[in-house]
Each structure stands twice: as structure tokens, then as C-alpha cells.
Amino acid sequence: MLNFRNDYGAGCIPEILEEIKNNNNIVHTGYGLDEQCEKAKEVIHSKMPDNDVDIYFVQEGTQANIVMIRCALKSYEAVIAPDTGHIVRHETGAIEATGHKVIIVPNHDGKITPDEVQKTYESHMIDSEKCVLPKMVYISNCTELGTVYKREELEALHAKCQELGLYLIMDGDRMNTVLMSGVDYTLNDLPKWCDMFSIGGTKAGALFGEAVIVSNPELKPNFRYVLRQSAALIARGWLLGVQFRALFENDAFYKNAAHEIELAQQIQSFLHDNGYSLLIRSETNLVFPVLTKEQFEYLAEYVDFDVWEKRDDMLIIRLVTSWSTTQEEVDQLCTYLKKASELV
Amino acid sequence: MLNFRNDYGAGCIPEILEEIKNNNNIVHTGYGLDEQCEKAKEVIHSKMPDNDVDIYFVQEGTQANIVMIRCALKSYEAVIAPDTGHIVRHETGAIEATGHKVIIVPNHDGKITPDEVQKTYESHMIDSEKCVLPKMVYISNCTELGTVYKREELEALHAKCQELGLYLIMDGDRMNTVLMSGVDYTLNDLPKWCDMFSIGGTKAGALFGEAVIVSNPELKPNFRYVLRQSAALIARGWLLGVQFRALFENDAFYKNAAHEIELAQQIQSFLHDNGYSLLIRSETNLVFPVLTKEQFEYLAEYVDFDVWEKRDDMLIIRLVTSWSTTQEEVDQLCTYLKKASELV
Amino acid sequence: MLNFRNDYGAGCIPEILEEIKNNNNIVHTGYGLDEQCEKAKEVIHSKMPDNDVDIYFVQEGTQANIVMIRCALKSYEAVIAPDTGHIVRHETGAIEATGHKVIIVPNHDGKITPDEVQKTYESHMIDSEKCVLPKMVYISNCTELGTVYKREELEALHAKCQELGLYLIMDGDRMNTVLMSGVDYTLNDLPKWCDMFSIGGTKAGALFGEAVIVSNPELKPNFRYVLRQSAALIARGWLLGVQFRALFENDAFYKNAAHEIELAQQIQSFLHDNGYSLLIRSETNLVFPVLTKEQFEYLAEYVDFDVWEKRDDMLIIRLVTSWSTTQEEVDQLCTYLKKASELV
Amino acid sequence: MLNFRNDYGAGCIPEILEEIKNNNNIVHTGYGLDEQCEKAKEVIHSKMPDNDVDIYFVQEGTQANIVMIRCALKSYEAVIAPDTGHIVRHETGAIEATGHKVIIVPNHDGKITPDEVQKTYESHMIDSEKCVLPKMVYISNCTELGTVYKREELEALHAKCQELGLYLIMDGDRMNTVLMSGVDYTLNDLPKWCDMFSIGGTKAGALFGEAVIVSNPELKPNFRYVLRQSAALIARGWLLGVQFRALFENDAFYKNAAHEIELAQQIQSFLHDNGYSLLIRSETNLVFPVLTKEQFEYLAEYVDFDVWEKRDDMLIIRLVTSWSTTQEEVDQLCTYLKKASELV
Structure with missing residues (x-):
């Protein structure tokens, strides 16, 4: 057959197994405060050198979405997502379980457009506090349909979000395929457009794990509290560090x-x-x-x-x-x- | 001008002011355990004599929806509602704030059809635990568009919900207009079709207040816990009792x-x-x-x-x-x- | 017998019934945006003229506590309360239902002391993100034991909260008894010490209702969203306005x-x-x-x-x-x- | 140094690395539905052959506690825990974030006694719906103080819980040390006493992972929904399967x-x-x-x-x-x- x-049925790249083996005899500090995680953060940061970002590692994709949304929204604030969005249908209501509404808008080839954001924002503001307050836009890049946001699409979406006071977050579950799809932007551009985003490891050659990048300074404080509350810190956090090192150090x-x-x-x-x-x-x-x-x-x-x-x-x-x-x-x-x- | x-800009019917005045000098038991509430329940029950129901009074409509949904759903269960539904857009995410997703389906003249329920249920079950589990259907009667469910529509919706193991709840914010719109059913029929429903007082001549009717025996236990947790029990609960008595005793x-x-x-x-x-x-x-x-x-x-x-x-x-x-x-x-x- | x-078994003061009657024939704007509420806010504000505060009205006490806590805390932040506190035992977990932990400390005559706050804060900070982040102190004044905070106690508690970066909120369910108990402070002092507080109407001669006072500017934006999400806005909001006017205009x-x-x-x-x-x-x-x-x-x-x-x-x-x-x-x-x- | x-600073036992390597080239079904998980369940089940239990694997300990509590409690139900309990102080309010109060009682050598359960239950029932409804007892075995529940202690606690209609759940983060501490019970006894319990892998020689055992039939349905909503299902679920196989097949x-x-x-x-x-x-x-x-x-x-x-x-x-x-x-x-x- x-x-x-x-893209997760098969295992990880051999380098990762090797690195786990090499680190298995070393005593590491727990919960992501170890040297491997530090080094992994350094190498990821080297891919976005123009940006002052905080980097964390979580176990999987739904967790990445939970922590990004939970850390940013007040009780009455909501996230706008295209109807194809992973948080809309495929996370068993994990976002709503944190108390927040996901406002669904029609997708265009899996993407959300500034126009849809504008329309949704307006239709919510007209009724003011009767509706939730839209405060964030969630996109997947690549999308669930395999399409990729172009540079100008991200710039326009970013500009619209800035105009309306919305956070823009990007689910980068399959981020690696975006970056190699021929787009004229790199990881270094993303922190300028996105307040937070994730970089998937699971589907990029790791065993498990996603990196979460926080670029908006107002979202940085106390992020580890959000991680811990969301069960997103494993004791042997170094496992995530070595995986992301192995993925990025030789550009696997x-x-x-x-x-x-x-x-x-x-x-x-x-x-x-x-x-x-x-x-x-x-x-x-x-x-x-x-x-x-x-x-x-x-x-x-x-x-x-x-x-x-x-x-x-x-x-x-x-x-x-x-x-x-x-x-x-x-x-x-x-x-x-x-x-x-x-x-x- | x-x-x-x-239908809530003007005040209440005079009988209610009279009754509040009459009861104001009497010492009542607190939090809805008073005689006025008992009598109000009796007269409401007399309108649905064939049914064994529990009756409670809450302050307003969003609260009625919160307690009905909160009491019934497990963390991963969701409620299906038409896009025109009050819980969808006009309650500031109050339902999601209890942790539950509202699954939105297209309305037909403000109503939801068994077909839409079937389609939505199926599309969710196909992916099993990736999606929330649909467990409840929410309808408004009359709808937000002023339309009214016909007897056969309610029978069909009830049958569909039974078939799929879904609760059916009815937001009866303007229930009185339904019952006088020429339909061939009465309050006495509703408990057979709905697991829970509300009867609006605010828009029916009262100052404030909604009755919540629980007919499904499995939803009855500990309902007052849900009310208290939802801040839905006021100290002078008799205020709600006298209002519903005044509304129902002379058929106002x-x-x-x-x-x-x-x-x-x-x-x-x-x-x-x-x-x-x-x-x-x-x-x-x-x-x-x-x-x-x-x-x-x-x-x-x-x-x-x-x-x-x-x-x-x-x-x-x-x-x-x-x-x-x-x-x-x-x-x-x-x-x-x-x-x-x-x-x- | x-x-x-x-102090809520009996009814309200006659002036309130009179005012409700007088207003019952007038068409009011809904949901607390009416003239009666405006006037009530003015007269309450006249009791604290040195302060720039926002004033809202909710139906009852648990609701007041819910909105004050929900509006202020992030998901991982918690509120410190004395073991006698109303939110600890008598609100059916309403605060936890908003997702926030209530950290319980021993009471001293129903009160919480700066020392207890300090100890609790320290014991939580030692383990950093393993524990919730204490961000708020909740007190009742008068306390559930009928005792009253002295001026110097409030000053000390306020100073401690400022030092540690904690909000101080006061449940003023029976605030009127505090102010007439012989203390050397008035309503005008409270906004300097408390970031938010409530003023009870239910036990002060009204039929129902609490005022919520927001003095900390960072907590003011979008407060009506929190109210609406918490089902704390009734359609005939003027009912609360007239009651608080009647309580305050002639000092009842x-x-x-x-x-x-x-x-x-x-x-x-x-x-x-x-x-x-x-x-x-x-x-x-x-x-x-x-x-x-x-x-x-x-x-x-x-x-x-x-x-x-x-x-x-x-x-x-x-x-x-x-x-x-x-x-x-x-x-x-x-x-x-x-x-x-x-x-x- | x-x-x-x-007990998690160092790595895992060599057999686990070996097994991960062996399985890395095989295509597995995702999200815990693979053969390795099936085999791991079989071998764990062989340690409790007298019981009909469901077995699941999650990433870490807080997650295990979240899913056990979230799956069982209604919105107004609470869990009783000793003040030393891990869910009380060291999970950043993760349980409260699911909406549920943790009722804290004094520990006795890290343990909770039937007497404390009885007292707490009574004190809550006296005020009925003013308080949360105690519905679950949480214990750690071994406790956070390294002590171990004796057979008769567990039997007594189980009997008390049965009497009062409470679920008993056991956090088995270091369960392996319990079973080798000289107690006269085995894994095979636990499902009779506990409605759910966890078996820690992280501190028992694995890289990460906990098993969650559900023995109470009423808690079994739809458990995978709870897992998915809690971000507790990783794509390569086989990683957990191979680890638990390696731990149990040769009694490591x-x-x-x-x-x-x-x-x-x-x-x-x-x-x-x-x-x-x-x-x-x-x-x-x-x-x-x-x-x-x-x-x-x-x-x-x-x-x-x-x-x-x-x-x-x-x-x-x-x-x-x-x-x-x-x-x-x-x-x-x-x-x-x-x-x-x-x-x-």
C-alpha cells in the first residue's frame, strides 16, 4: 500500500534520532530551560535576524493555537478565521473551550482577504457590545488547501489589521512548504507582519513539536504561564530543543x-x-x-x-x-x- | 417621536406594579424559594398540564440561554444554531464564554430545518473527535425575523433531534407572540418537543424576567446550582414570581x-x-x-x-x-x- | 415570627416603588443607556467628586464580582481572597467558571492583611509559572463577619497592592453599613484605594441591583462588553437607575x-x-x-x-x-x- | 555536580531509544490509533486483567489531570484535593481554567482521609447551591511528600466516595514507586478503587508520556473528544505506544x-x-x-x-x-x- x-505517518529524519541519543545521557534543566532549547532558539533566531522575538516550543499544533489565542485575548474578544481554518473545525472546540468565539468568514482559496476582515469588523462594531469584539485574525500559511499567501497579500492583511487594531497570527503547521514554494519572503519577514506565529516541526521532519514565535512586545510578558497552564511544557523540554536544532542547523x-x-x-x-x-x-x-x-x-x-x-x-x-x-x-x-x- | x-422601551403592565407594591411589605424567602414563585410556577404549569416540568425564573434572555446550555453540555459538546440566532451574534460570546462552540447553519426564514441539522451532524461525525460533538439544537420561536415555527416543523425538528440524540431548546423571548399568531399548538405542546425552553417576560408586559422550563428529566437535577453559578438568582426572587403570576393569571x-x-x-x-x-x-x-x-x-x-x-x-x-x-x-x-x- | x-427578605423603600411607577409610562433607551441611569451616575459621582470613575449597574452581587474579575484578569492570573470571602464559598464557583483561581488566605476578623498578601504573593512567585500569578486582592467591606476596614487598614492594603502590582477590588454588598459605622473615610476615598468596587443596592433599600465603580483607567475600556457577556445588562436598565437615584438623592x-x-x-x-x-x-x-x-x-x-x-x-x-x-x-x-x- | x-533531568532507558528507532521507518496511523499503542494497551491491561478499562496516552502530567477532570465534571461540580496536591499549586490554575473549583482540604502526610472528605462534603451540602457541588476526590499516589497510600486507606477512601457519590481519581505521576514500595496491592487493584487514574511514564524511565486509565463505564464514552480538545493527542501517537511497551513488556x-x-x-x-x-x-x-x-x-x-x-x-x-x-x-x-x- x-x-x-x-505528512506525519512516517518517522523523523535520522539526525533527530541521533541527537536525542546523544543528549539522553546528559542531565538537562527541565521544562524548556535547557541548553538545547537555547541553541535551537538561537538558530531559529538566526533565520530572522532583524527581529526581536521570543521563541517557545510546544508539543503540537492545537496547543500552539491555544497558547497564542489564550495569551492575547480578553474574555469578550474574538478571533476571525476563514471557514477552512484548522481552529474552526478540526480542534474539537479547543479555542471556544478557552472562552473565545471564533468568527468564521468565507475563505478565498483557503485564505482570508482584507476585505473580509473589514466587512466582519464593521458588521460587529455596528452593534458594539452586543457582539464580541474582533481583536485577532487567524490565518494558516500554507492554507488547509495547500495554497500560499503572497508577499503582497500578507502586507495588505497586516496593514488592515494594524488599521483596525487587530492582532494577526499565523498557524505555520506546514510553514516549511510555504518558504520553499517560491515566495519572495523569508522567515525574517514574518515577525513584521505577524504578532505571533508558529513553525511546525511535526510535518517538517521532527517527531513532534511546534515553535511559537512572539514578536509583539505587549504579548511577551508571562508567556511561560500560558504555556504551563495549557500543559504545553514537558519535563524533558530538551527533546524539542534538539529537534528544532536538527531541523534548522543544516536546513533540513x-x-x-x-x-x-x-x-x-x-x-x-x-x-x-x-x-x-x-x-x-x-x-x-x-x-x-x-x-x-x-x-x-x-x-x-x-x-x-x-x-x-x-x-x-x-x-x-x-x-x-x-x-x-x-x-x-x-x-x-x-x-x-x-x-x-x-x-x- | x-x-x-x-418592545421593551415602555414599562410593564399596571397589574405588575400593583402586585410588587402589595408584596413589598411581606417578608419573603430569598432566591426564588418564596410563595410568589411557587404560585407563578403553578399557573404556568396549568398552561401545560400534561407535562412534568421544572420551572425557574431568571433575570433576562442571555441568562436563560446560558443556563440552558451550560446545564446540558459536556466540554466537547456544541450547540447548532441558525445564523440569525440570538446566541450567534447578539450575546457577546456569552455561550463561548461557557466553553462551548456554537455551530452556525444557514437559516430559512429565520428557522432551522431538519435537513440542515442532518447535514451538520453528518459533516461533524465524519471526522469524529476532530470536530466538536453536536449535542443540541437551538431555535428561537418566534424567530429574530418575526416568523413562527409551525406544528409540523416542530414535530419534524423534534423527531430529527431524537433520531440523532440531540437536545432541542427553544429561546422563547417572544413566545407570547408565537402562541397568538394562529398556530395550532399551545404551551402544553412545547415540553413534548423541547428538552428545555424559555418564556419571555421582558417583552410580554413584565419589567424583566424569563421563565426557564426544563422538561427532560435528565436535565433537571441540580438546576439551581447552574442558576446560582450564572448569577441568575436574585435575592428578591419574589419579584419574578409576582410578574409571571400577573402575566399568566389573567392571561395578560x-x-x-x-x-x-x-x-x-x-x-x-x-x-x-x-x-x-x-x-x-x-x-x-x-x-x-x-x-x-x-x-x-x-x-x-x-x-x-x-x-x-x-x-x-x-x-x-x-x-x-x-x-x-x-x-x-x-x-x-x-x-x-x-x-x-x-x-x- | x-x-x-x-437584610433582603423585606421589600424596598417606598420612594423606589414611587419612582418606578413614575417612569413606567416613559419610553427609555434600553440596556442602561437611559436618562435615569445617567442621573443615578451623577448623584453617585457627586459622592466621590475628586475622582474620575466609570459607573455601571448590574442586577446582583455575584454578577458584580464576576464582571470586576473577568474584566481585569488574564487567563493565568488569580485573585487572592480571605477564606471568609463571598467569592470563596458562596457563589457556586462562579469565579472559577470564568477560568480564574481564587487563592484563599486566612482571614483576620473577616479581613485580609498586607502581611497575608505579601506571604501569599511571595510563595507564589518562588515557583514562578508553576503557580498562577496573583494579580488581584478581593476584600469585602463590610466583611462577611460584620467588621469594617479602618482607614489605615485600607491605606496599608492599597500600598501593599501597589507595591506588588496587584489590583484591589472591594465587594461593597453592604457598603452603606460601612460608611455609617463611624469610619473616618467616605465614598470619595474609595476610588483612591480600590481599582474597582461595588456598592450594594439590594441590602440598602433597593429591590435589586449593585453599582460597579471602575476607577483604574486601564480597566475602563470596553466594560460594557464584559457586562453584556455576563448577562449583566437588562433591557429596562432604567429600573436600576431609578433605584440608585432614590437611594442616593435623599441619602436613604x-x-x-x-x-x-x-x-x-x-x-x-x-x-x-x-x-x-x-x-x-x-x-x-x-x-x-x-x-x-x-x-x-x-x-x-x-x-x-x-x-x-x-x-x-x-x-x-x-x-x-x-x-x-x-x-x-x-x-x-x-x-x-x-x-x-x-x-x- | x-x-x-x-527524576526527569536524565534521559530515558536505552530500550526506548531502540524502539523509537525501530519504528521510525514504519508508517503508523496517527493520533494514537496505531499498533504500538494497541500493544502498549494490551501489556498494561495484562497488569490489571480483572478489569474492563479504557487506556489512553497523553503527553504529560498536567494534561492527564485536565482530561480526567474535564471529562467528568459538570460546570458546577468541583474536585476535592489535599493542599499538597499537584493540581492545587503547581499547574498554573489549569483546572480552574477548565471552569472547575478545586476545594482544598488539609493533608495528612500528603494524603487525604475519608474524614476530611466527609467534613468537606457536609460543609458544602449544608448551603446547597450556594457552594459548588463536590463530585470528585483527587489524590496523588505516591504523594508529593513521597508517602504511599496503604491498601486499607484506599479501600476506606473508595468506600467514602461511593457513599457520597464522588468520583475518586488518582494522579499516578510516580505510580511505579508506589507499586515497589512494599504495598500489598498491584495495578490490578486500582480500577476497583479509582474511577480514573494515571500512570506516569516521564518519571519512570520514558522520555515523556502518561497513561490514563478509565474504569468507570459512565466516564468512558467520547473520551477521545476530551483528549483532542485538550491538545492531548499528538500526530505520532506511536511514540507513546512504544514507550509504554518498553516500560511494561520487560517490567522496566x-x-x-x-x-x-x-x-x-x-x-x-x-x-x-x-x-x-x-x-x-x-x-x-x-x-x-x-x-x-x-x-x-x-x-x-x-x-x-x-x-x-x-x-x-x-x-x-x-x-x-x-x-x-x-x-x-x-x-x-x-x-x-x-x-x-x-x-x-
Whole structure:
């Protein structure tokens, strides 16, 4: 069975196992105050040298979203998110469980636009305290649909947020694929646009872990209190430090992304060339072909993947490449896709 | 200035002032455990004699919604509501502040249909624990658009909720207008369909207060704990008791509604006959004409009302009658509407 | 049966009923934005002319505590309260339900001392983010034991809070009794010491309602959002306005307190002179005699009161006077107390 | 510098690194639904064969407490804990952040007694809904003071909880040390007494992770929803599976504990024999000597440890052994302790 279900099914890069082994005999200070975390912060900071940021490590993605939102919002403040946003549907109400409303707006190719932010803000302010106070915009980059925010989109969104007094936070679960997708910005630009953002390790070659970057000075104080309250500090915090060091010191973080995008784009082109419709033109490691029932059934025998959506008689599936996906697996997948394309 | 802004701007019916005065010299047990509350419960219960229900009184509408939802849902359970629902936009995130997500679905004339419930339920169950667990359906009756659920609509919604294991709760903020709108059901039918519902006093002729009716036996235990935690028990709870007695003992609750519907329907017919568009055909005491900017400006000089929505160049306003609105006021309003209609 | 159970069993002062009646025919703006509320704020402000404060009205005491705490604390911040504090035991966890820990410290005659605050603060800071961050001190004045903070106690507590960066809030449920207990401070002093405080109406002669005073400028923005989210804005907000006007415009607020303290102190002296022990020397309208079982049973036949605590074979009861308690009732109570004193 | 600061400073047992490496090349189902977790559950279940339990794995200890409490309590229900309990002071208000009050009672050698439970329950029920409803008892075993519940203590506590309708949950952060401390019960007994409990991996030789055992059938449904909402499911859940397999398949879980208790008891005896006072007679891997300032300063030069408490001029420190502590380290520590004992 070929695995194109997700980018966390397989394990981590070998360097990380090596580093965990090397550090396992050393006594570390607990809860993220160790040297490995310090070094990991240094190397991450070296990727955004123009910025004065605080850096933390948490176990996983929902936790990153919880701590960013919990640290920033007052009880009556809310976060605006596109309907495709991970916090909207796939975190079991974790944000609402912290007491905050998620205001949902329509996505445009998985993204949120300044116009949508403006409209939502206005419609809430008209009724003043009858509505929650919009205070934050949440975006995913790359989006849940594999699309990527362009420089000018982020600049415009940032400008709109500044104008309206909103925080902008970015869920960077698959941030590495963004940075290697051909955009004309780097990690160094993000702190200027975002008050906080996360950098995913789990899907970038680590075993687990996300970095949380806080750039807005007013959100920095007491951040470790928020982490601790959210169960986001593990005793052996050095585990996160060594993973992020290993990802960034030799740029595995970037190289893994380049590899998986290359393979995903091969698949996407192949699909296009062979008459498949696509839900959307993805720019990263996610591909969304539209299948007939027959194609779906044929493919499901040989390939493991997720169903994204059902539409009438068609099924939209999601194919995902990861750092460990091989060219051979992609070639084999294309063979199956070819045969499936001839089924109808 | 004519007042058609809302149904709580004016005061209460005289009988209530009289009863408060009569009870003011008596020492009552505190926090709703007094004789007046007991009697009020009896007379309300007499309107639904076939049902074994618990009855409580709270101060206002958001509080009623908070206690109904807080008492029933586990941390990961959510309530489905139409996008027009009061809990969705007009309670400053009070429901989310209790930790629960409100799942928004499209309204149909202000209502939610079994189909929408089914679709939403399914789309959430497909991803199981990634999504919140839908466990409750919230409806307003009458709706925020002045429409009323028909018997068969409630039966169908109830059946769907039973099928899917969902609670059905009804926000009865303007329940009195429902019952006098010509429906073929009475208060006595509601406990069969709804696990909990509220009966509004504030907009029915009282100074303040809502009754909360709990019919589902599994939701009855410890309800006063929920009330107390929600600051929903005032020391002089007898104030609520006397108000609901006064509303129900001589059927002022019903008579007030009949009066305000009669007047609102006069306005609605007049609008229709004079070439105005309506946002919707209301069945209660809310009327939603669509005005040009010129009409709006003219009318706003003489009449106090709310703007409901702006659409391109048109303004949809809301006109509301109350128990204290007079025929003279309606006639005068119609005169203004007539003139306004000639402006374009 | 004589009623000495509480100070809210009986009704309100007649002026309030009169004013409600007078206002009942007027159309008011909703949710506390009416003229009556404005005038009430003016007259309350006239009692603290040296201060720039915001004033709001809520329905009852737990609500006042909820809004003061919810508006000020971040998710990981906590409020320090004496073990006798109302928020500690008698609000069904309403504060914790907003997500905040209440840190309990021993009371000294119902009060909290700067020393206890210092010790608690230090013990929490030693472990930094493992503990919640103490950010607020909650006191009741008068206390639940009927004692009153002296000027120098409040000054010292204020100074300590300033030193440690803590907000000081005061639950003024029975504030009127404080101000008439012989203290050398007035309402005008409180905003200098407290960041927020409440002024109780319910136990001061109103039907219901508490004023919430916000003096710290950083806590002022968006306060109505907190009110609305907490279901603390009733549609007919003018009801609260007229009550506080009636309490303050002719100083009924103060006169009622003087009356009930005078009577309570008569009772306390009588108890003392007749050989009863007292739990504490109360300075307000609460009296706490210690009774034997026989005395208790005798008294309970003729007088309605609360049991405060059981200690071995003794019962501590609470006797409360209110604005409507008469000299005759006190004399009659003393007759019973006299007889009871001879029982042992 | 000798390390006796805690039992998580050093790494995990080698078998775990080996197993992670072995599994790193395999594609696993995500979020704890993989084969490794299944096998880990089987082997843990084999240690409690008489019980029908559900088993889950979470990242760390606060998370385990959050999910156990969040899954069981209604909004107005509270958990009783001894003042030494981890949830009381060392989780940054994480439990209150889920909306629930922690009711604090005095500890007896770190434990809670049925008497304290009874007293607290009664004192809360007397005021009924004014207080939170006690619904759960939280204990740590071993306690934060290194003491262990005896069989008869657990039976009595269980019986009391059953009598009063309370859940009993056990924080088993250092459960392995309990089971090897000489008690006459095993894991197989715990589900009969506890509705839920955790088994710590972090301090038992794993890198991270706790098992959560649910034995009460009414708490079993939808548990994964609670996990997901609490950010307690990592993508590579197999990491937790392999760790618990490695701990239990060859009984490393037990052997590590035997080793660390043996060493800790050596230290404790040595302290006793050399004239040191002890805060308490620990039965596990925690030792609490009382030092003079001079002793403290001397020792702090050579040994890394935590300060537990300051009392007047004395300092109580905490010495902790772990699976990786060696006999040589203990011998060296004793040399230092010997010298320190001669300082006064």
C-alpha cells in the first residue's frame, strides 16, 4: 500500500534520532530551560535576524493555537478565521473551550482577504457590545488547501489589521512548504507582519513539536504561564530543543520541504495532464484531485489517502507527500492514476 | 417621536406594579424559594398540564440561554444554531464564554430545518473527535425575523433531534407572540418537543424576567446550582414570581401579544398595499420594510426605529409593536409611511 | 415570627416603588443607556467628586464580582481572597467558571492583611509559572463577619497592592453599613484605594441591583462588553437607575444604614450584657451570638435567623437588621434573648 | 555536580531509544490509533486483567489531570484535593481554567482521609447551591511528600466516595514507586478503587508520556473528544505506544522504581543515622532532610537539589533519585552529607 495519506505517518529524519541519543545521557534543566532549547532558539533566531522575538516550543499544533489565542485575548474578544481554518473545525472546540468565539468568514482559496476582515469588523462594531469584539485574525500559511499567501497579500492583511487594531497570527503547521514554494519572503519577514506565529516541526521532519514565535512586545510578558497552564511544557523540554536544532542547523527544514513540494507538483501536473480535475491548484505538498466513484475505488485498493469532501457523485481526495516520500512511490502512484484515468 | 424601536422601551403592565407594591411589605424567602414563585410556577404549569416540568425564573434572555446550555453540555459538546440566532451574534460570546462552540447553519426564514441539522451532524461525525460533538439544537420561536415555527416543523425538528440524540431548546423571548399568531399548538405542546425552553417576560408586559422550563428529566437535577453559578438568582426572587403570576393569571401574557400582533399586521398590510417591499412576511410583532435612502431619512425624523440591515442603496428597518402601542400611534405611523411611499 | 434572617427578605423603600411607577409610562433607551441611569451616575459621582470613575449597574452581587474579575484578569492570573470571602464559598464557583483561581488566605476578623498578601504573593512567585500569578486582592467591606476596614487598614492594603502590582477590588454588598459605622473615610476615598468596587443596592433599600465603580483607567475600556457577556445588562436598565437615584438623592442609602446599625448594636450590647458570647464584635448590622442547643431551640420557635456555624455543642447564629426592622421587633427579640439566656 | 534535583533531568532507558528507532521507518496511523499503542494497551491491561478499562496516552502530567477532570465534571461540580496536591499549586490554575473549583482540604502526610472528605462534603451540602457541588476526590499516589497510600486507606477512601457519590481519581505521576514500595496491592487493584487514574511514564524511565486509565463505564464514552480538545493527542501517537511497551513488556517500569527506592532509602537512613531531621518519612524516591543554613550552603556547592520549604532558620530540601542514579552517586552524596552534618 502506497502511503499518501499525510505528512506525519512516517518517522523523523535520522539526525533527530541521533541527537536525542546523544543528549539522553546528559542531565538537562527541565521544562524548556535547557541548553538545547537555547541553541535551537538561537538558530531559529538566526533565520530572522532583524527581529526581536521570543521563541517557545510546544508539543503540537492545537496547543500552539491555544497558547497564542489564550495569551492575547480578553474574555469578550474574538478571533476571525476563514471557514477552512484548522481552529474552526478540526480542534474539537479547543479555542471556544478557552472562552473565545471564533468568527468564521468565507475563505478565498483557503485564505482570508482584507476585505473580509473589514466587512466582519464593521458588521460587529455596528452593534458594539452586543457582539464580541474582533481583536485577532487567524490565518494558516500554507492554507488547509495547500495554497500560499503572497508577499503582497500578507502586507495588505497586516496593514488592515494594524488599521483596525487587530492582532494577526499565523498557524505555520506546514510553514516549511510555504518558504520553499517560491515566495519572495523569508522567515525574517514574518515577525513584521505577524504578532505571533508558529513553525511546525511535526510535518517538517521532527517527531513532534511546534515553535511559537512572539514578536509583539505587549504579548511577551508571562508567556511561560500560558504555556504551563495549557500543559504545553514537558519535563524533558530538551527533546524539542534538539529537534528544532536538527531541523534548522543544516536546513533540513527547508530541504525536506523542497523535496516534498517537488514530488507533489509532479503528481499535480500528472493529474492535470491526464484529464483529472483539481479542487484547487496547490502550491505545496497537498494535492486535491476530483475522482469518480470508480476511480476512487480502484485507487483505494493500492493507495492510502484521505477523503477531503464528497460532492454529488464525485469524491475529492487529498494526496500528501512528506520528507520521506520517494520518487519511486510517486512514479508508482502515477501508474495507478493513469490506469484510473482510463476507467471512465 | 413615535416609538417603534422595540418592545421593551415602555414599562410593564399596571397589574405588575400593583402586585410588587402589595408584596413589598411581606417578608419573603430569598432566591426564588418564596410563595410568589411557587404560585407563578403553578399557573404556568396549568398552561401545560400534561407535562412534568421544572420551572425557574431568571433575570433576562442571555441568562436563560446560558443556563440552558451550560446545564446540558459536556466540554466537547456544541450547540447548532441558525445564523440569525440570538446566541450567534447578539450575546457577546456569552455561550463561548461557557466553553462551548456554537455551530452556525444557514437559516430559512429565520428557522432551522431538519435537513440542515442532518447535514451538520453528518459533516461533524465524519471526522469524529476532530470536530466538536453536536449535542443540541437551538431555535428561537418566534424567530429574530418575526416568523413562527409551525406544528409540523416542530414535530419534524423534534423527531430529527431524537433520531440523532440531540437536545432541542427553544429561546422563547417572544413566545407570547408565537402562541397568538394562529398556530395550532399551545404551551402544553412545547415540553413534548423541547428538552428545555424559555418564556419571555421582558417583552410580554413584565419589567424583566424569563421563565426557564426544563422538561427532560435528565436535565433537571441540580438546576439551581447552574442558576446560582450564572448569577441568575436574585435575592428578591419574589419579584419574578409576582410578574409571571400577573402575566399568566389573567392571561395578560396572551392578550398583550394579540394586541401587538394585530397592530403589527396592520402596519405590514399597509406597507404591502402601499408598494413597499418587505424583507420577510412576519407573523408576529416585528415588521421589516425595505426603504430607499430618501424614505429612510424622512421617516427617521418622526419615528424611532432600528436599522436591521443595509443592502446596496436600500435600508431594511425593523418596526416593533408592544403591549403599550396604541391604535393612534399606528395610524400616525401609517400616515408617515404613506408620505414616504410617495417620495420615490 | 420575628425576621432577623437577612437584610433582603423585606421589600424596598417606598420612594423606589414611587419612582418606578413614575417612569413606567416613559419610553427609555434600553440596556442602561437611559436618562435615569445617567442621573443615578451623577448623584453617585457627586459622592466621590475628586475622582474620575466609570459607573455601571448590574442586577446582583455575584454578577458584580464576576464582571470586576473577568474584566481585569488574564487567563493565568488569580485573585487572592480571605477564606471568609463571598467569592470563596458562596457563589457556586462562579469565579472559577470564568477560568480564574481564587487563592484563599486566612482571614483576620473577616479581613485580609498586607502581611497575608505579601506571604501569599511571595510563595507564589518562588515557583514562578508553576503557580498562577496573583494579580488581584478581593476584600469585602463590610466583611462577611460584620467588621469594617479602618482607614489605615485600607491605606496599608492599597500600598501593599501597589507595591506588588496587584489590583484591589472591594465587594461593597453592604457598603452603606460601612460608611455609617463611624469610619473616618467616605465614598470619595474609595476610588483612591480600590481599582474597582461595588456598592450594594439590594441590602440598602433597593429591590435589586449593585453599582460597579471602575476607577483604574486601564480597566475602563470596553466594560460594557464584559457586562453584556455576563448577562449583566437588562433591557429596562432604567429600573436600576431609578433605584440608585432614590437611594442616593435623599441619602436613604445612608439613613437606612444608620438605622439598621443602631438596632443591631442594641442587640449586640444586649447579648453582651446578658452573658452571651459573640463570635466577633460586629460593627454593622450583623450580630453573631453563640448559643447552646437549648437556647437555639427556644429562640428558633419565635425568631427566624440563619445558622452560621456549628462548633462542638454550640451554635453560632447570625441576626441581621435591615432598613425595615423596627424598634418594636428589636425589643421583642431582646425579650426572647433574655429568656433564652436563663435557660442554661 | 551531583544531580538529585528530580527524576526527569536524565534521559530515558536505552530500550526506548531502540524502539523509537525501530519504528521510525514504519508508517503508523496517527493520533494514537496505531499498533504500538494497541500493544502498549494490551501489556498494561495484562497488569490489571480483572478489569474492563479504557487506556489512553497523553503527553504529560498536567494534561492527564485536565482530561480526567474535564471529562467528568459538570460546570458546577468541583474536585476535592489535599493542599499538597499537584493540581492545587503547581499547574498554573489549569483546572480552574477548565471552569472547575478545586476545594482544598488539609493533608495528612500528603494524603487525604475519608474524614476530611466527609467534613468537606457536609460543609458544602449544608448551603446547597450556594457552594459548588463536590463530585470528585483527587489524590496523588505516591504523594508529593513521597508517602504511599496503604491498601486499607484506599479501600476506606473508595468506600467514602461511593457513599457520597464522588468520583475518586488518582494522579499516578510516580505510580511505579508506589507499586515497589512494599504495598500489598498491584495495578490490578486500582480500577476497583479509582474511577480514573494515571500512570506516569516521564518519571519512570520514558522520555515523556502518561497513561490514563478509565474504569468507570459512565466516564468512558467520547473520551477521545476530551483528549483532542485538550491538545492531548499528538500526530505520532506511536511514540507513546512504544514507550509504554518498553516500560511494561520487560517490567522496566517496576525495576526502575525498585532501584530508585533502594537508593533513596539508603540516603534517608544515612540522614537519620547522622542526626538530620526529616520533614517526613518517605517511602519512595523522594527524601526531605531539614538543613541549617550552613549545611545548605555547603551542600549546594556539590549537589543539585530543590528547596522544598523555608521554616524560620532551617531549609527543607528535596533529594530525588531516578532510574539512572548510581550507587556511586549516592555514596558521594553521603560523603557530602556526612561533612555537612559536622558543620553545626
